[in-house]
Amino acid sequence: MANVGFLPASILGRASFILFFICLARPQNIVVFQPSFLITNGPKLSSFLLGNTSGVSLNLRRVSASNTTGTIGSSSCVAEATRWALKTEQMGKSVVQVHLTLSQSLRLCGENETNADCCLKPLCVLETLQVSACVGSTPLASLLIQATINARLFPANASSDNKTVFPNQVYQPLGICPCDLTSRACDARCCCDQDCSNEELKLFASHCLPGPFGGQVSPVPDYQCSMQSAENSPDWFPFLCVTSPLENNPYLGLFYQGDTIAPRPGLSFRMPLLSAPVPPSIYIQGSPVVTSDDKYFTIPQMFLGRCINGAPVAFLQNFKVECVTLFRSCPTGPPIKTPQKDLITEVLNGQGGIIKVILTDEDASDKSLFLSSGQVDFTSETLVCENVTLALDYKFYWKGNGITSISLTRTVGTILLNGSLALTTRYSAVFLNGESVAEPNSGNPGYQVGRPVIAGVLDNNTELMQRTLINIWKPVGDGLCSSASVKPVVFGENSTSGCLLPIRQPNITQCDLLRETVADLQAGLTTATYVAQRGNPDLTSMTDWVNISFVTRNVSTATGATAGVCGDIPSHQHIRVWSLTTSLVDGIPQREIQALEVSYSMSTWALDCGGGDVSLCENLEESQLFSITSSVTFVDIPINTEPPKTRFQINFTEYDCNRNDVCWPELAFPFTRYYTGEPYSQSLAKGMILVFMFLAAAILGTPWRQIRQAWHNA
Template identity: 25%
Template sequence: MALRVVVCFHISKILGLSLTLILFFAAVASIQTTTSDRISTTDDQNITVNVTDGGTPTQFEWTTPIPSDPTAASSTRELPVSTTEEPVLPSLPLPVSGRFPPRVPGVDRYCPCDALRGVCDINCCCDRECSSEDWSLFSGCSIQTVSGSQQLCSHDVAHYSLKSTVEGHLELQSSIRTHSSSDILCIQSQNRFDGLSHPSPALPTDRNFEWLFQQFTSFMFGSESRDQESHSDSHASTGYQLRDMMQTAGLDGQRGMFVLPAPGLTAHCVDNSPAAFLMNQSSHCSRRLVLDQDCSSLPALSMDTYVNIQLLAGKNKDAAVVPLEVISVVLQSTQSTQTQLNVSGRQTLSPTLTEPTLCANVVLKVVYMIRYSSAGRLVKASVSLVLGFVSEALLPLQQDFQVLYLQEDVGEAVVRYSGNPGYVVGMPLVSGTKTAEGMSRSLNPGDTLSVLRSSEDQDCLQVAPQRSPLLFGMDSVSGCMLRLEEAANCSLVSLLLLDVLRGPNSPQYVASFGNSPLENPLDWIPIKSSFIMEDSPSCSIPVSLHLEIRWTKFGSLLNPQAQIVGITEVIQTNSSSLVQVPGGGSMQPISSSVSFIPVSTSARPGYRAMPTIDAKLPHDFFLPFV
């Protein structure tokens, strides 16, 4: 008489898993302990294993329970048959991750040679679909051992073999043994199947960054408190941050974005392109126009569109309005000459169709300068515009847009150098003036040694020409056109032209190295000039200025440093009368040029002199021979 007891334990929510343990106890009248590793071939085991593409067992349907104890598994007995219906378990909440981690299957669940589902594979001893009739046809086990992860400190190994009985039948012998790892660095336990490898992480983009941030930070300790702190910090910070879209205030009180036209997929302008905070941007795009229709009606051509903008100092609701100041309006003619216009207050110039094929006061270039504080709040905003004439021959219209950011409240003045110690090609020359206390240098980049930057048709005296800093190692040639009336004062014109060629507040000294200190006047080289303004009966005006800069390589051959050894200013005056133009007056081209001349001597190999022996012997050294 046998007694069978089934005891079920239900453990809920342990490491996010629902686990049901079913223990079977069998008691018989004659108690006997067996240690045989043999599984009876009469037991009909039908096990279906569904495997994913990656080889991970995800579902097991058991029609015959497989004991977990290796000694019990090797016993020959009839096992109770359980139904395929699983017990109804109460619904459990999912873990924080939103899904249950996959279970770690035992080593007896793996069968690498089981290639066909529902069919017994030849010589596959671990195949659950094989019966005793199939085993009698086997010649051996193709896979005799199946091991677990060898990275664990102790892992199970399943052994499979075939043995002939006394009656001549083949029986399957299987056992599971635990092997210990001799490696010091091993894994003690594994509770997740995918814990030994990591899937390819999703690359963060502007679309999925928030989702990834919420997914991974939810597992961090104290994430709720940090989320609250970051949420409060975001509300406390009212200034803009990097790449934030700056906001504007409309006339109706609604908020908008500060936009800067930029080319899209093609070269055509896209007017609703937002400008990001602290991201200097420069764009060049074109527009197709019909002059007689778009000259006075298209907003993109009008100065009002780029001037009547009210920026908000911050992101908060009660942010102050930062007015946009117009600091410069330049009118460019059809010959590309530019003239500075005096625009007072909020006065604007609207596009006007002067001729059927010519539109005046069209916006050609817009430059925004935005100053901000260390807290990210806008302090001041200004705009400079270039207006011009557009004809049918110049279509499509080319427009330039630029936005620059400059921090307002800088603690200490930044002194910029052009090398350490030698000059670097492309860096501006370090220049200064000599005073009674020593050398002095202006921190304003506009006060450094500079050259003209204008076209040959630019009027030299009509408007202050634009200038660019003198860059080391880069030759340049530029100029402008001098137009004089008959009643012009020659001496006054000569002085004005000298200021145009040399620049305002022209420095007289140049540093020999890129980091020459002000405390060492010997490292500063004076600019030599032989030009002397003389009073002559004829009109003698300077027509060209040439700077000749001589430099050499100083130091080791492995790492030579560029050093300026001399700079000479050469000014030429007109040797003949000026060219007369129709209608009275005269015209003369004015040029400015810079050249860098290397004066380094070629390296010569040096050899040390042969050593000489300077030894004095005592007077009795050769006694008694001498």
């Protein structure tokens, strides 16, 4: 960069200075250079031309000082050929930035080189330039530049690829001579320095640096028996000294020149490579399913909010995911476009055999469940995408520690693509033992936060509990109850959700039917009658289950149909769960459900025909949206660690300082724990001192002296 002679105090100061010149130059219709004189040591420089720059041309030439006056001549509008390139940049209406760039290489010329694009001597450029701002042949302003530029010197082996390799000190042993501080030179008093000659060592042989940092073994400690001849030995020395060789010292091996560990270059954040799966002898819960060619059996699954196509399937772990993909052309690769032979896979059954996936194709009857609205391009032609995979539903039949069979139902369809389209594909895997689904537990034994709450319905024929879930609303799409789905209640997580129900005028006149319709929608969320106390309930033992308490709805007399108002609508269902921490297993709290209650909140619905909009009340086809909500709240029952109160403590409150104005335990306030103004030990000590002084005064006082005199007289 150029070192210029004009050095502003700050960027703000320079900008203010330029604005000042603009204001000064504009009314006078003149132009000026700012700065008007530059000294540069580099091949690039710039300046500003301020004022009325319309019709102004710039000319560059070399100038020299006069031999008689020592000054430079007047400006000239005649341009000359130089080795500098002049460029301008319009910064505003009244500001032009002027750039000068040296068009010559600054490398030093070789011995026999005749190329003009190099420097003949180290002082490459030494000249004075003048930039003139002219209107026609009349100069208005000038810029003087003093250029003093030296040639750039490059090392002779600049193009060599050899690099100095500095050893990594983490993998190098400590040096054998710590006091060797100067390379290829003898350090004074460093007797282990390999650069010291014998003559130099004789100069300080008797003054070597002591201890291990001088390259010597640590001095003999005082407790060594070999130090018996030492002066000022303690009295215990002849009896309690230690005999130990000098090699046995704490610095043994500290400066040992041992082998080094060669570091292996590589990225510490590199993703570890997945090792080849080991074929299982038997399957256990959670172990990956392996194919016959020793690869993981994969199905697209959700991981960290994204769909992963190559996710392994775990034994006895069900899942159901939805993946959304945006298409602008017909898909050509898996999993959306997968050949039939790639889906019929051979899988190890975990018992030494091989089973093959049984594939069944179905055509999608309703493609609206899989397609979302995208951008339509009317300029392009419509593409017909045939046999697009819309859903893959796997069923794994298992027994013991093996898989007996696998069936796959693939849902395909033909899609018309015009522009872009969002496709929602569904993937699921369910493990069936016979015809019963393998349901995972929610804890062992107590519930864990984030796991579903397990509910059940008692089968009167088999006397076994059939597992099910307690659900709340999960609105999707347009949020209507007709298209909404449900999601299970998760232990320890409070939640509120709902959906919208369109109501028309004929519905609001039939309050009983409307009330029953909403009640049936809410009752469909909780079909169970029992809830499991723990996360791993026994389906055959009723002691692991608790009855669900349903609060009866109090329905009052309905409002008249003529008013268009319906009351006592069970629009809100509230689930309240009481849980208790019973124990700890490996530091993890084990929680049990003590009770579960389902209640309803009533509301009054009426069509809103106010605000001048009476279409809802006049048009029978117009509808208004009303919300149906559901919520769940978990209540932790606190553990009472205090001993139970006695009947005396409960009934007799005379000595209870919290429920009585008179507190007898605080009669001796400074001596009790109720006094917190200072530490209890200090208050007790001060109180005892006061008691002692009172007794001393009583004994030495007048009454006691009279008693003693009467005793002596008697």
